[in-house]
Amino acid sequence: MRDFTPLWVLEELISERANLARWAVKNVVHMLENGATIPFIARYRKEQTHGMEVDKLREIKTLMEELKAIQQKIFTILTGLQKQNKLTEQIVQRIRGAESLTELEDLYAPYKPGNKGTLAERARALNLEPVAMTCIQNPIHVNINKHISLGVKGLSSEKEVQTGIQHIIADIIHRDDTVIKPIRDHCKEKGLMIECTQFITSKKMSAKTLQKAEKAQETSYKFENYFDFKSSSKTIRPHQILAINRGEENKILSVKFTISEVGRQKFDYMAEKKYLRHDCRGTVRGLVLRAIDDCWCRLVQPQIIRQIRSELTKAAQKSSIDVFSNNLRNLLLTAPVKGYxxxxxxxxxxxxxxxxxxxxxxxxxxxxxxxxxxxxxxxxxxxxxxxxxxxxxxxxxxxxxxxxxxxxxxxxxxxxxxxxxxxxxxxxxxxxxxxxxxxxxxxxxxxxxxxxxxxxxxxDPLAELVKIEPKHIGVGQYQHDIPESQLKAALDCVVEECVSFVGVDLNTGSEALLRRVAGLNQTKARSLIEWREKRGPFINRNQLKFIKGLGDKSFQQCAGFLRINHSDVVIEIKEEASGRCRKGQEEDPILVSDDEHTSKGKKRKIKNLAGPKKVKKRRNSCDPDPLDETWIHPESYDTAYKLMEGIGLKPAEIGRESGIKRVQDFQKDRSVEELNKDFKVGEPTLQLILDAFLKPCGYDIRDKQLKPLFKEGIRDIASLREGTILTGKVTNVTHFGAFVDIGVGRDGLIHTSNMNRTQLQLGHRVEVKVLKIEKAGNRISLRLENRLE
The missing domain is CATH 3.30.420.140 (YqgF/RNase H-like domain)
Structure with a gap:
């Protein structure tokens, strides 16, 4: 069987596109293929990723999925062409070398079932390829008239024969990468000119198109900035691309992409140098020159424009998803308001x-x-x-x-x-x-x-917002112009990251929260809650292994993100309490009182947490484990207890002020690098354990995040004056600026040109100056004076 695998290597291409070390990319791809989640990799596999941040891991995952889709498409196309007996070595190599779906579609288009074939294929079917080859290889021996065949469509006149030869030569040039690739690279490097004007209706349009255009005029004011718009593809902003695409789709804008004259001249030079021989004269010379012009106008220019526009749209969609994701992350991680x-x-x-x-x-x-x-x-x-x-x-x-x-x-x-x-x-x-x-x-x-x-x-913003599909939360831009599946996948990933990194209490977490934890889903979350309701609160993380449907892989992925707050757990002694442990285990000393006559229903708080000497027993019983209150993963418990012995940290001191001080004193004279010589688990893992020991009980990463903006009174937009300095809160971030709530019932906009090169995030408190007030349109233009936090 022929080799239909791509000519590129997946890890190499991802490494090149994401600008990351190949060894790290290879490790991440391997872990993702084996079911690892991004939160798990980001927190617990830093040694294998060189400490990659979540955004980079998500980029690798996205690229991996895209390239795997291309791999599958390559195989499907070549298998289909093989069945149709249309395969040639040239076709196989070109398709195997494709690095995007757009490129694949362009290569496959002429061979799709039901396609009448390209103009060149029709000419080849008339046996005009030999004379076409002679025109570019040995033009002095060409006799076009001898190919005329009266009554045969495509050969009935000299003009028809010349047209067929022209199409074949144009196709040959178009398939020549030595000519086309330098032109494509030049256009990508220098950019295309993009021009937009207001769409003008015409009587020649179909009734449906005309109706759509007339209806769109009602909202055309939203696209006024693009009625006389010019920009290079190198400098155009992502939101502008999406706006132009939407305006064109809705028949509000007419859009034109143009390749520079220099690009055209380079193409003519290279094509003529290779295909127009010095001894080519007269009719044949004119024929080859027309073929070169035809190749440019009909094949090369449209294809390059299509590819670059597709890449621009794809990049704009990705950028828009990134904006939505960042806004969503900042919203979900807003500090909760506790105690009231x-x-x-x-x-x-x-x-x-x-x-x-x-x-x-x-x-x-x-x-x-x-x-x-x-x-x-x-x-x-x-x-x-x-x-x-x-x-x-x-x-x-x-x-x-x-x-x-x-x-x-x-x-x-x-x-x-x-x-x-x-x-x-x-x-x-x-x-x-x-x-x-x-x-x-x-x-x-x-x-x-x-x-x-x-x-x-x-x-608790996180606990409540996870109940809603992320796309409905309304903190994005142009989300309706993004493929829904891509947007959903990206936003779901952000929710999973936020829920996992914040952590969920195993005994109080709702199904809506639990199903968003890395390694869990709705079915597993329900099983977990059913187990909890039937047997009472979880005593340690190890009990997760007793839940039906939650295997070793799921346990590995979710365990570190599920916490057990032992100070809040109250155990109700029941006859079925022994069901917490595997059948055949000795009874849990925590579940059964030393007094055999303890009355049914008596409640008692957990205490006497097991220390380092009981590690083995803890693995095989339902004893509480103080490390279950931390973000330390169960796979690192042995290392953690060994480290505790070295520090002199008692289990009961974890998360307490005395324990934190003990760890701080221990670290003063010892670096993580020196400590790791004794543990050999990797410096990131050792640092993670030490960081966990330095956090107080009930630590919440959101407490250091941006807090809600509380108000005691309001201003009126009518009372605003240009030049006024105000404070406010960023409510949305887009590619063109940030919207700020300044307390007048209408958000103001800080355009990117007025941000003083400062990066703003949703939730930031800012000091702004009022630049312009358009009361008719309820628009307020602001300039950033200072970021307060």
Whole structure:
């Protein structure tokens, strides 16, 4: 069987495109192919990746999937052509060398089933290839007239014969990489000129196209910046490409890509040098020159433009996904608001403002529907509810009637310690009607569920937002111009990373959170919860191995991201408690009291955590393990306990102030490099263990992240003046700038040209200067003065 594998090596191509060391790429590809997740690789396999960040790992995964799809396509195409007896060595080599799906499609197009064949193939079918070859190899011996055959289409006149020969020569030049590749490389290096104008309707258009164009004119104002637009493909911004594509698709813009005259001249020079012999004269010379021109206009130029435009679109889509992913990550990692009751308000006019008060654990305490039209009554009820339930914070949804409700809240909280925060409510209505919402809040009306969701988004953004498809959260740009499967895969990956790196409490985590942990899915999360409900709380991570459907690979991937807070676990002694351990194990001393007559149902907190001397027993029992409260992976427990012995760290001191100080003192005179001579596990793994020992109990990586912006009052857009200095919070980041909430009910825009080369992220607090106010269009232009955090 012929070799249909690509001429390129997957790891080499990924290494080249991602600019990464080949050995590290090879390791990552191997781990991904064997079912490893990105969070697991990023945290627990740094030795094999040279400490790659998550973004690079995700890039490798994306490239790997793309190239594997190309590999499969190459095999499918060549297998199909072999069955059709259309394979030649030239076709095989060109297709095996393809490095993109666009290139593959161009190569395969002439041979697709049902295709009538290219103009060159039709001419070859008329036996004109020999004379075409003579024209470019030995032109003085060409006799075109002897190929005329009256009554045969394509040969009935000298003109038809010349046209057929022209098509064959053009095809030969087009397939010659020694001519085409330098031109393609030149165009990529120097760029193409892109021109946009407003689409003009014509009577020659079909009724459907005309109708689409007329309908699109209603929203054409959104594309005014592109009605007279010129840019090089080298400098055009990703958001501009997506906007141009959308405008062209909607018949609002006419778009033209042009290759420079220098590019055309280089092509003519190279083609003539190789295919126009010095002894070529007269009719044959004119024929070859027309073939070169035909090759450029009909084959080369359209193909290069198509390839470069495809690459621009692909890069723009990737960049847009990156923007969405970064915004989503920053939103999900927003610091939670702990320890207070929260009032959530879903504002509205006709159907009223839906209100819900939740406890510090997210339980619903009170709900109500209040109307802005009855403002005095609404204020009175809100004051009583805030005072009665001791609400420290208010979460106000940013939807319809947000502005009016905010004005009312300013009066309500005046003179109190209560503050409010504007919360993005995108997706809340979708959640409120979902099966999950019905299961969580069965007794609440769907409209009130939305208010509960808004309050919980302030309490714990990550725990609440994982219940919604990421694409509905509304922190991206041009997401509707991106293939949905690509966007979903990227955003799901971000959610998995955030949930995993924050960690989930094995005994309190919801199904919505657990299914997003690396190595788990919905089925495994349900099995985990069912096990928990049937047997009580988990005592250690090792018990994960007892869950049906959660094998060694899943355990390896998820164990480090699932925590057990032993100080909160209370064990209820039941007869079936022995079911926690494998059949045949000795009874768990923690589950069964030393007093055999302990009464059924008695509760007792876990204590007496096992120390280093009980390592073997801990592996084979249901004893609690203090390391289960950390991010240290079970595969490194032996190393961790050995290190604890060297430090003199007691199990009960992990996460306590005394233990942290002991580790800090130990590190003063010892570097990780020196320590690793004794452990030989890899410096990154040793550093990870030491970092875990330095973190306090209940440590949350989000506590150091950006916090919600709380407000006590509002300004009005009418009161704004150009030149005013304000503080605000970044609510969205795009390729063309950042939107900032400055407290006037309308976000202002800091254009990239006014950012002073500062990188902003969603959630950043900033100091801005008002540059321009367009009250008619509700547009506020800002300039960044200072990033406050």
């Amino acid at each position: 009751s929260i009032l959530g308000i879903d504002p509205g006019y006709k159907n009223g403002c839906k209100c819900a008060i939740i406890s510090q654990t997210g339980q619903v305490l009170h709900t109500d529907v209040l109307f802005l039209s009855l403002s005095l009554k609404m204020k009175e009820k809100l004051r009583k509810a805030i005072e009665g339930f001791r609400c420290r914070y208010i979460a106000l949804g940013n939807g319809t009637a947000c502005r009016e409700t905010e004005k009312l809240l300013t009066d309500v909280v005046a003179g109190t310690a209560t503050t409010y925060c504007i919360v993005n409510e995108d997706g809340a209505s979708i959640y409120s009607c979902s099966d999950l919402a019905k299961e969580e809040l069965p007794d609440l009306d769907p409209t009130l569920r939305g208010a509960v969701s808004i309050a919980r988004r302030l309490l």
